[in-house]
Amino acid sequence: MRNFLGLFLLITLLTIIPESIGQDVAAVLKKSLLSNYDKSLRPVKSVSTAVNVDFDISLRKVIELAEKAQTFRINIWLRLYWYDEYLRWNASEHGGVDSLTIHSSDVWRPDIFLYNNVAETYGAVEPITAVTVTSAGRVTYLQPAIFTSACPVDISRFPFDKQECILEFGSWAYTRERLNMSLVNPAADRQAFTHNVEWILNGVPMERKEALYSCCPEPYVSILLKLQLERRSFFYMFNMVLPCAILMILNVFGFYIPPDSGERLGFFITILLALVVFLQVLSSSLPKTSTTTPQLGQFFAATIALVGFSCLASIVVIRLSYSSPPSRPLPRWLRLLLLRYLARLFCMNTIAEEKHVDNTEKEGTNRSFDQKSQRNEEEADQDEWKMAALVLDRALMFVVGLASIIVCVMLLR
Template identity: 45%
Template sequence: MAPWILRFAVFLLSCFLCQQEAQCLDEVLRLRTSLLEKYQKSIRPVRDYRDGITVHLNVALRQITDLDEKNQVLKTFCWLRVYWKDEYLAWNETEYGGISSIMFPSREIWIPDIYLYNNVDEQSDGGLQPGTNVKVTSEGEVSWLTPSSFTSSCKIDIGPFPYDDQNCLLHFGSWTHTGIQVDLQNVSDAADLSDFADNGEWWLLGMPVRREEKFYSCCPEPYPNLKFSINLRRRPMFYFFNLVLPCLILLLINPLVFYLPPDSGERMGFCMTILLALVVFLQLVSESLPKTSDNIPLIGKFFAGTIFLLGLTAMANIIILHLYYRRPGSKAVPPVIRKIFLVYLAKIFCVTKASDCDEKEKDEKDGPEAFKISNPFVDVTQMFPFGGSAPNSPEPGSRDYGTWDCSGRVRRKEPPRVTFNLEAMQTNSLIYLKEILRSVNVIVKDIKEQRADENVELEWRDVAMILDRVALFFVIMATVGLSMAILLFSGL
């Protein structure tokens, strides 16, 4: 085929299509003009005013923008699908070139006044804003598909936080028309979730819908409304790794404070550090939760229980340190406490008492041989043999021992004979011995008092160490119980 023939055929076809399109545009304009010529968008589109209009509503949830637990506000983005019949927008297809449907701007025709009852958006009244086009068929069936963002109130149940499920409502209904005038019906039993975008904080469990009719004191007629329930479940991993897990670690470290020696001086500092860390974590949790007294969150109970347990641990350490560092001169351990702690609890917790070891060492040192003293009443003549010196004899070199000549030399002479007065010497010896015994008795008394004080201190230290072991046992049991409780209630 020649090229000029092909070009001519294309030209004829284009002219035919343009003519057909022009005819179609003319028909659409004629139909549109005919339908809107006497149309009143402020009046319900029914021939008989006593008839009602049935409006079907369905919601396709696209995204959960935010759930603000502190302010109890839910932000969502939805596609609304509204269907009804407009008796003034029906036509005969044969009269208008076979046109079966036409599009109208939503501002040009009547649309139902459907509002979100639980709207809390300050910049919107919660109504469906006209903006998108409306599709109308030749039978008068109207389909309005419009996207909308909603900010609704949501009652937050913080009891099981952060392992909680929330149920938020989108409550739709006609604001001015009664159920007789506009009957609102749901298209299906649940919203459309096929295009829902997953949220990083919540799992969407479902979105069922139920229809209710409510009667108000102002009007005897019923007002139908639709309630779309958005069932959400929190994803707890963020809170577990950032709040629960650090608290569990601090809780498990807490019993180790009893393994620190009391002499180290770090026990109370260790307890206070853990306690302050938990208070900081609790403050972080409270800032993200609503200020309500209706319920206490699970994580708040866990932190409160942990802080209470740490408080008891600190109190037990204060008592233990007070008993461990008893000053000399303190009262002896009462018999009841001695029997309970130093007899029964020492055996149960297998504690070796320091007072028993100290008594064994003292018994070995202070045996009968250690206190063996020779007889002080010995024969005094054994101390001074005949010809020896006596206490009253002159010392060699003294002037009483010899005479001096003119040259300064000493003329020696025989020492005089010394006679012993045994009675006087025995009397003096007894006096000296009595003084020595008196001094020894004072020393022995002081040693006994010192040892008694040391015994009392050791017994109080034994009581403190046994109490330390008892507190360690109960703190470990309470820690395990509290940890199991949070894990069981959390459902992990």
């Protein structure tokens, strides 16, 4: 039993002692490296040598694209790599320690800023996490961050629009001769990306850019992160386009309401008010701009125009149907257009035949100028106007229906 306990203690000590020795060596090495380290200076021993920073991004989540404010908010992981000539050692001389973990606030870091930042902060990358340093001086800096940038929104195709938001990262103090940036990959990493319920992410290409500014003769290097977004339109199709299309169909079938019932005009005005409410809801969620009109807004405006035309058409038809006496005869050109050609075109031949018979009988009798004959002629003229109004009403219904189809095809593509 004693031999077993002794063997167990020996194995435990042999396991713990190397680890504790390794930790002590790492602590001593870290203290030695940082003892005379100046984190405000670039980590190169020659002034003419540029620090080469390899830049990469892992995309986490598209938080929000605010159309009214034209701002874009995103959660990303920055991945920065460079060599620090002052953080090198021989691993064999330090107990085989080939890497160290140091807090990022204790070493030099590239001053990466988001150039088109619009948040209350200045768009700098805060030193939150630690960096990993190898014995060769290779520094790996992995930093999560949430950025808010400006993003001009083009709403001309809303809700079938596609947007491109660009985030520009670069050094604020160092030109290309002092800090050079290069891309690790041509596009951002999307393996850990969480899908957005409003936007589809089609692509995230990255691009290196060199630009000259009026302050300095040397160019600055920046990295452009381009997020290509496509709006998910089902929400707007179901909640706005579908009700508007139903109101458009009701607008066409509203012509089946008899003009003399007194309900048609009120029916069209009710549809008009509902469309105005939908247009107000739409305008409240979009930027206040006069340079372009969203496609959905054009659809609502066209539908409102059609309903307004239906109201005017109903007023004309009602006025023709109730022409106050003494009524004058229907003009010959209008009789030919409405009671002959359009009546036959819209399968209302009975009205044309009825009027033809009525005209034959009227031509075969001698007109008398007594009061009864005059009253009969006025009634006949009134009936003629009513029949013309019915044909015109049918023609206007087909015009509104055809226009509705054209509006849907042109503005809902």
